Amino acid sequence: GIQVEQSPPDLILQEGANSTLRCNFSDSVNNLQWFHQNPWGQLINLFYIPSGTKQNGRLSATTVATERYSLLYISSSQTTDSGVYFCAVGAGSYQLTFGKGTKLSVIP
């Protein structure tokens, strides 16, 4: 099946800093999503982005499908951004395959 690798596995930021999270995948995809899992365990949709670039407030994402990677940018980070960020991809067989996540800790 498709492989999904996320980096870095852990990230500690000072409040106000910017960061870039990366997701590499091993095959062509027709679905790519970024999620934020908050400390209560909820999986919150950030972006549905199988290709192209999207922005939502302080967050933006870019997927370069031909090169099989996606980037999530977080600017001016806040403590509420803490949690685990997952990249998940779907490739023809419909279900999403998740990466292991990037654990982000934003400290005041």
Next chain:
Amino acid sequence: DSGVTQTPKHLITATGQRVTLRCSPRSGDLSVYWYQQSLDQGLQFLIQYYNGEERAKGNILERFSAQQFPDLHSELNLSSLELGDSALYFCASSVATGAEAFFGQGTRLTVV
């Protein structure tokens, strides 16, 4: 709020028991997916239903089964529970295969 409703939120049960987790998808979504999140395995796909029919199977144990009913809600049945089945179980739904999936709040199962 994603629009996907899962009940119960928490469940504590003993080894050997059977439990049923319930999921109501977003209005209009025909696909329902079940995932298991454990500390050592991460988020693993279990099974998918589309409009009442099983569409895909992942790493689902034989002790586990699921179904999707005519009103599109889904149930995941876990039987002969073991300590290792303790995990967060998520349901997700999407309007069609390949479309954006939305996740419920999850059911945290603890087997003691």
